[in-house]
Each structure stands twice: as structure tokens, then as C-alpha cells.
Amino acid sequence: MSDALDLLSAHVRPDTTYLPLKDDHSRRWHVCTARGEFEILATGVKWYDTRAQLGGGGAIDLAMHLLGLSFVDAVKHLVSKEGRHGPDHS
Structure with a gap:
């Protein structure tokens, strides 16, 4: 999910203080896009x-x-961003 957030946002950062309650793999992200700021679990x-x-x-x-x-x-949008930022498959 962090890769998708990188492609979709102007700025993204993980919340290092977040302690998951149900699933240890859960993460909280602070995301900024042209539409505003989001807090994504x-x-x-x-x-x-x-x-x-x-x-x-x-x-x-x-x-x-x-x-x-x-x-x-x-x-x-995702295809165009992945093409510019993704791995070189040539």
C-alpha cells in the first residue's frame, strides 16, 4: 500500500507512533493530495x-x-505514474 500512496500523493509519511490494535501489519499514514489531507489506516x-x-x-x-x-x-492515473516511477523492465 505504501507504493500506491507514493504514486497518489504529493506527500506521504508513516505515523511511527501508531500502535495497531487488531493486526500487527496495520500501518497509519498521513497523506497530502491536491484534494486535502488524509489519515489512512x-x-x-x-x-x-x-x-x-x-x-x-x-x-x-x-x-x-x-x-x-x-x-x-x-x-x-496509476498506469501513467507507474510508468514514470516504476522499475525499468527493459
């Missing part, structure tokens, strides 16, 4: 926006939420 591919009290799963769903995009636009 993530466990694997599942995420929850603590301020909006809304959650989902996967990078596409997260892009739709953080950036206010349609499904198609979220996919296009």
Missing part, C-alpha cells in the same frame, strides 16, 4: 480513511477516494 491492500470514515481495498479504489477520480481515470 492500511492493512495489506485494505485501507480506511479515519476522517471520512470510509474504507476500501486496492490501489484503484484508493486513487478514486484520494483524488476524486472515476474508475477509468484512476486506472489511467
Whole structure:
């Protein structure tokens, strides 16, 4: 999930003070996008926006939420960002 947050935000930082209650793999992230600031709890591919009290799963769903995009636009956004920031497969 940290990779997706990096692709979707202007600034992202983990909350190093967060202590998970239910799952030790859970992490809290402070995220800033053009639409505002978010506090996201993530466990694997599942995420929850603590301020909006809304959650989902996967990078596409997260892009739709953080950036206010349609499904198609979220996919296009992620593909274009991954192409610029992802590993070189040549």
C-alpha cells in the first residue's frame, strides 16, 4: 500500500507512533493530495480513511477516494505514474 500512496500523493509519511490494535501489519499514514489531507489506516491492500470514515481495498479504489477520480481515470492515473516511477523492465 505504501507504493500506491507514493504514486497518489504529493506527500506521504508513516505515523511511527501508531500502535495497531487488531493486526500487527496495520500501518497509519498521513497523506497530502491536491484534494486535502488524509489519515489512512492500511492493512495489506485494505485501507480506511479515519476522517471520512470510509474504507476500501486496492490501489484503484484508493486513487478514486484520494483524488476524486472515476474508475477509468484512476486506472489511467496509476498506469501513467507507474510508468514514470516504476522499475525499468527493459
